[in-house]
Amino acid sequence: MRASVAVFTALLTTLSCLAPAAHAFTIYVTNERGNTVTIIDSETLEVTGTIDAGARPRGITISPDGSELYVCASDDDTVNVFDTKTMKRKHTLPSGPDPELFVLHPSGNPLYIANEDDNIVTVVDVKTRKVLAEIPVGVEPEGMGVSPDGKIVVNTSETTNMAHFINTETFDIDTNVLVDQRPRFAQFTDDGKLLYVSAEIGGTVSVIDPTKGEIIKKIEFAVPGILPEALQPVGVRVTEDSKKVFVALGPANRVALVNGETFEVEKYLLVGQRVWQLAFSPDQKFLYTTNGNSNDISVIDVEKEKVIKSIPVGEQPWGVAVSPE
Amino acid sequence: MKHLLQYCLFVLSAVVAMPSYAADPISVKVGILRVERERPLPLSRLDLPPDDLGFAGATLGENDNNTTGRFLGQVYETITETAPPEEAAAAMDAMIDGGVGFIVMMGNAGDVIDLSDHAAGRDVLLLNAQAEDNMLRTDECRANLLHVASSRAMMADGLAQFLMWKRWRKWLLIVGSHPEDEAWAEALRRAASRFGGKIVEERVFKDTGGARRTDTGHVQVQKQIPVFTQRAKKHDVVIAADESDVFAGYLPYHTWDARPVAGSAGLRPVGWHPGNEAWGATQFQRRFEKIANRRVRTLDFQVWLALRVIGEGVTRTSSADPKAVRDYVLGSDFELGIFKGTKVNFRPWNQQLRSPVLLANDRMIVSVSPQKEYLHQVSQLDTLGYDEPESRCSLN
Numbered sequence: 263m264r265a266s267v268a269v270f271t272a273l274l275t276t277l278s279c280l281a282p283a284a285h286a287f288t289i290y291v292t293n294e295r296g297n298t299v300t301i302i303d304s305e306t307l308e309v310t311g312t313i314d315a316g317a318r319p320r321g322i323t324i325s326p327d328g329s330e331l332y333v334c335a336s337d338d339d340t341v342n343v344f345d346t347k348t349m350k351r352k353h354t355l356p357s358g359p360d361p362e363l364f365v366l367h368p369s370g371n372p373l374y375i376a377n378e379d380d381n382i383v384t385v386v387d388v389k390t391r392k393v394l395a396e397i398p399v400g401v402e403p404e405g406m407g408v409s410p411d412g413k414i415v416v417n418t419s420e421t422t423n424m425a426h427f428i429n430t431e432t433f434d435i436d437t438n439v440l441v442d443q444r445p446r447f448a449q450f451t452d453d454g455k456l457l458y459v460s461a462e463i464g465g466t467v468s469v470i471d472p473t474k475g476e477i478i479k480k481i482e483f484a485v486p487g488i489l490p491e492a493l494q495p496v497g498v499r500v501t502e503d504s505k506k507v508f509v510a511l512g513p514a515n516r517v518a519l520v521n522g523e524t525f526e527v528e529k530y531l532l533v534g535q536r537v538w539q540l541a542f543s544p545d546q547k548f549l550y551t552t553n554g555n556s557n558d559i560s561v562i563d564v565e566k567e568k569v570i571k572s573i574p575v576g577e578q579p580w581g582v583a584v585s586p587e
Numbered sequence: 588m589k590h591l592l593q594y595c596l597f598v599l600s601a602v603v604a605m606p607s608y609a610a611d612p613i614s615v616k617v618g619i620l621r622v623e624r625e626r627p628l629p630l631s632r633l634d635l636p637p638d639d640l641g642f643a644g645a646t647l648g649e650n651d652n653n654t655t656g657r658f659l660g661q662v663y664e665t666i667t668e669t670a671p672p673e674e675a676a677a678a679m680d681a682m683i684d685g686g687v688g689f690i691v692m693m694g695n696a697g698d699v700i701d702l703s704d705h706a707a708g709r710d711v712l713l714l715n716a717q718a719e720d721n722m723l724r725t726d727e728c729r730a731n732l733l734h735v736a737s738s739r740a741m742m743a744d745g746l747a748q749f750l751m752w753k754r755w756r757k758w759l760l761i762v763g764s765h766p767e768d769e770a771w772a773e774a775l776r777r778a779a780s781r782f783g784g785k786i787v788e789e790r791v792f793k794d795t796g797g798a799r800r801t802d803t804g805h806v807q808v809q810k811q812i813p814v815f816t817q818r819a820k821k822h823d824v825v826i827a828a829d830e831s832d833v834f835a836g837y838l839p840y841h842t843w844d845a846r847p848v849a850g851s852a853g854l855r856p857v858g859w860h861p862g863n864e865a866w867g868a869t870q871f872q873r874r875f876e877k878i879a880n881r882r883v884r885t886l887d888f889q890v891w892l893a894l895r896v897i898g899e900g901v902t903r904t905s906s907a908d909p910k911a912v913r914d915y916v917l918g919s920d921f922e923l924g925i926f927k928g929t930k931v932n933f934r935p936w937n938q939q940l941r942s943p944v945l946l947a948n949d950r951m952i953v954s955v956s957p958q959k960e961y962l963h964q965v966s967q968l969d970t971l972g973y974d975e976p977e978s979r980c981s982l983n
Contacts, residue, residue: 360870378870379877381654400658401651402870420867420924421895422655423902438658440902443924444867463924489959489967491929 287544288346288585290331291552291559292319293576299333300575301349304543304584307561307573313349316342321363322581326370330388331583334361334375341375343388346585356393358384363447365406365415367430374415374428376403383417383428395433399426407448407457414472418445418459425459425470437475441468446496451504451522458507460495467495467509469525479525481509488514497539501546501564508549508562510537517551517560519567531569533560538580544587552579612660615652615689615907617897618682619645619667619890620702622675622694628799630836636884641693641716642667643879644887648894650878652901661901665894672698676705683711688909691893693886696720696727703729712909714893717886721774724937725973728980733916734939735893739774741972742856745944745956746826746849747778748970752958755823757787759816759846761838764793765831772828775850787820792834812841819844826850853948856956859888860947865955868926892925896940899923917983928955931968935983936975941968 289302292315299319301311316335323332324346331344334357341355341364357364358377361384365374372394375384383403385395400422407416408430415428418441425448427437442464449458450472457470467481483493494512500522501507507520513536519529534553541550542564549562553572559579561571621641629635637643645665652663666687670678675694679702682690689712692699696718703713707729715723715734724738750758758779762772772789779786792815816825816838825842827850829835835851847853861872861882875883875891899921900912915921917938922930927943934941946954961970969975 360873378867379873398657401654401874402867404867419655420870421651422658423899423924424655424658426658435658443922443930463930464922465930489962491967 287587289541289550289559290322290324290583290585291550291575291579292322292333292581293557293578294318294320294554294580295578296576298576299331299344300579302559302573302575304548307571309573309575311349312576313344315344316340320580321361322583323364323366323373324583324585325366325388326368326586328585332364332366332373332388334364334581336360336362341373341386353391355386355388355391356384357386358382358396363404363406365408367408368410368412374406374408374417376406376417378402378404378420381419383415385433397428397433397435399428399435400424400438405445405447405459407450409450409472410452410454416448416450416457416459416472418448420444420446423461423464425457425468427472427475439468439470439475439477441477442466442480447498449498449500451500452502453504456500456504456522458498458500458509460498460509462494462496462512465490465493465495467498467507467520481520481525481527483509483511483514483518483527483530485511485514485516485530488516496537497551499540499542499549501542506564508540510540510551512536512538513555515553517549517562529567531562531567533562533569534558534572539582541582541584543584550582550584552582554578554580612662613656613901613905613907615656615661615663615897615901616685616687617645617649617663617665617894618679618687618690619665620675620678620682620690620692620694621667621669622692622698623669623671624695627832629832630799632800634832637879637881639879640884641886641890643875643881644883644890645691645894646878647875647887648891648898651874651891652894652898655898655902659902659905661907663894663898675702679706683709687711688907689714689897689912691716691890693717693890696723699723699732700727700729703732706731710909712897712913714896716889716893720770721973724939725978725980728937728978728982730938730982731913732938733893733896733913733933734937735896736889737858737942737944738939738972739771740777741939741942742944743771743774743778744781744971746854746856746946747775747782747784748956748958748961749854749946749954750784750824750849751782752954752960755847756783756785757820757822757824758784759819759822759825760786760789761816761825761827761829761834762789762791763827763829763831763833763835764791765833767830768828768833771830771851775826775828787822790815790819792829794831794833808837809841812837813843816841817843822846824849825853827852854946854953855948856944857947858885858942858945859883860885860945860952862947862951863926863945865952866924866926866928871926892940895923895925929968934969934975937973937978937980938982939972941966942971943968944971 317337321334400419402420405418442461444463535555827835
């Protein structure tokens with residue numbers, strides 16, 4: 263009997279190795295109120311598991327090789343690191359108090375964490391789990407973006423209303439760009455030529471030329487029947503070719519699709535309520551949105567520019583990360 | 588000697604490495620003036636005013652402005668002063684003579700008018716952080732005066748919108764016997780008529796003086812309040828207008844009819860609440876608690892807010908000139924995030940900061956007005972308080 267189980271297991275293992283893996287990836291969603299991470303299979307778009315993720319999980323990201331999942335446990339003042347194979351917690355990283363958002367260097371190390379309480383960005387080595395630097399920034403640091411070459415990390419400070427450009431070698435700030443009220447998120451294009459910074463309360467997205475440190479365009483939003491105050495841009499993602507920019511508009515329950523060349527808004531896609539953060543599938547065919555007030559995520563077909571499905575997750579979904587292929 | 592030289596070089600390089608604009612930093616001097624009066628003790632010892640009331644908010648505002656200023660070559664300095672009413676004007680003069688360009692005032696409506704008139708013609712911008720009187724926004728406006736404190740009318744309208752949303756239309760209004768209680772009641776009556784509330788009955792709770800707090804005082808209260816509130820006309824909610832803090836705190840759980848209480852107790856419209864955690868407010872609360880070792884009071888928030896208005900004006904204009912800052916913050920480009928879910932700016936006709944109204948119980952936020960069903964052609968925030976056609980001020 264025991265032998266047959268072993269054979270069966272071996273067979274299963276072989277089968278799963280042989281199975282086509284081209285599009286198999288996993289979507290991870292933090293549920294801020296549920297204190298969990300929901301795990302979703304990309305093929306079936308079904309929830310395959312839910313794990314405890316610590317107190318008030320928000321920011322979430324994954325290592326470039328897909329082996330480690332990093333989750334900000336804001337109320338535990340720590341970053342939890344999960345082994346994506348077992349989904350067991352491996353260890354924690356020192357984060358400083360109330361970590362909310364972070365960004366991983368393109369090489370997979372280090373991790374740059376915004377600490378809202380202390381007006382600093384903490385740089386943590388994910389291997390040695392040591393703090394490499396603490397960089398003083400503006401009041402209430404929040405959004406974190408990294409240039410594709412890894413040379414610049416951009417932090418946004420919500421009360422100072424700036425994007426701070428941090429040199430990742432010297433940890434000095436070499437440029438500050440004033441943007442609109444309450445900047446939430448910073449996203450470079452894959453060619454590094456543009457930086458998008460969303461301002462939640464200002465209701466705009468600033469398009470910044472990173473080499474000059476200047477704003478070249480401010481994107482504004484308008485949806486008939488929606489109060490202008492409800493158009494609050496938060497998460498931003500840009501396709502590889504820099505042509506399509508997706509902006510989550512919070513309580514307006516819409517994702518704006520912006521032309522990455524003209525910076526005009528082309529479309530508003532109706533998603534769930536209080537849409538917050540966004541993540542692409544590795545092939546960029548799909549975009550996933552977390553909808554905090556309707557407890558679900560929406561799946562957007564990037565090419566067709568349509569919302570194709572919504573998937574119920576835990577309570578108050580906040581962040582989303584997708585494993586590499 | 589060599590060591591000294593090395594040390595000097597080190598200091599020099601440290602200074603150079605600071606992310607500052609060494610050439611000509613902008614110096615911004617802000618005065619914080621608190622007009623002091625004797626006040627009776629509060630009904631609850633939890634409401635005893637801390638010594639640094641308002642000033643702690645100024646410290647945080649100065650810190651926040653300097654954190655931002657560090658990147659722009661701006662240095663903010665705050666000068667605080669407490670004065671009795673008769674010495675307030677002299678204290679203000681001393682501040683202006685010392686190079687202060689902005690003064691945040693904590694005082695009543697009379698102080699605010701007197702001080703604004705006193706400063707007329709001088710190169711200084713005044714910000715009212717405390718007085719909620721409607722007349723400062725409807726008749727007694729001053730060009731050199733901005734209001735960051737919300738008016739009584741804004742507070743009353745915010746409460747009324749929520750009560751209408753609940754369909755609690757019938758109000759029993761209980762009014763204190765002091766002038767400020769009557770002023771608050773008047774704002775509530777106006778809100779009732781604007782939003783469709785019906786005041787089915789009014790009663791006056793007379794302040795008969797005496798000690799504010801006594802041992803086992805609740806024994807008598809438990810008998811007095813039911814008797815005072817019995818045989819009222821059918822009502823959905825009891826509304827207390829008691830700015831003087833004489834009786835409202837006694838109403839919840841003691842009314843004859845089992846009805847919720849709102850206004851000066853129970854569900855209160857407030858400028859700030861230490862339980863607010865939405866829209867990033869947690870970080871603000873924690874920053875404050877770290878420096879003050881206590882929770883934020885509304886006055887602290889409003890002084891901080893005044894400093895943020897100044898800071899934002901200086902940041903965006905790169906100028907510490909009171910006139911340039913005034914022009915900018917009153918203009919259409921000005922906007923500020925204040926942890927209440929929407930950006931705020933000033934009403935140009937009476938220089939009142941638009942603001943949502945937090946509705947809170949003792950421990951947490953219950954709702955935030957404007958309620959989304961109330962629309963407005965200019966700004967939804969203008970469903971709160973005196974709108975342009977209702978105000979006799981036309982400073983714009």
